[in-house]
Amino acid sequence: MVVHCASKNNDFGNHTLTTDQEFEFSFCLEIFSTLFFCHIWWQNKDSAFDAYNAKWLDNPCIGPNCTYEARPDGIYLSGKFRESWSTH
Structure with a gap:
């Protein structure tokens, strides 16, 4: 899994994660x-x-x-479904 998070002023770049790894920013x-x-x-x-x-x-x-979690059916925020996946 690759995660890229940013704002107008901060870009945290791409982070490659494996199972049970976390990416955190403040x-x-x-x-x-x-x-x-x-x-x-x-x-x-x-x-x-x-x-x-x-x-x-x-x-x-x-x-x-x-706290977000990626699951096979989508992205969850604090345990509640938040976003769907797009597939290619």
């Missing part, structure tokens, strides 16, 4: 303007999504932590 929160997006490629699937958006009205993160 940032300084700017109220109403922080936006991070990620793109994940896994086998013949991929998904691009907002990983954190300060403008979310119903923040799905647990406290200051957003």
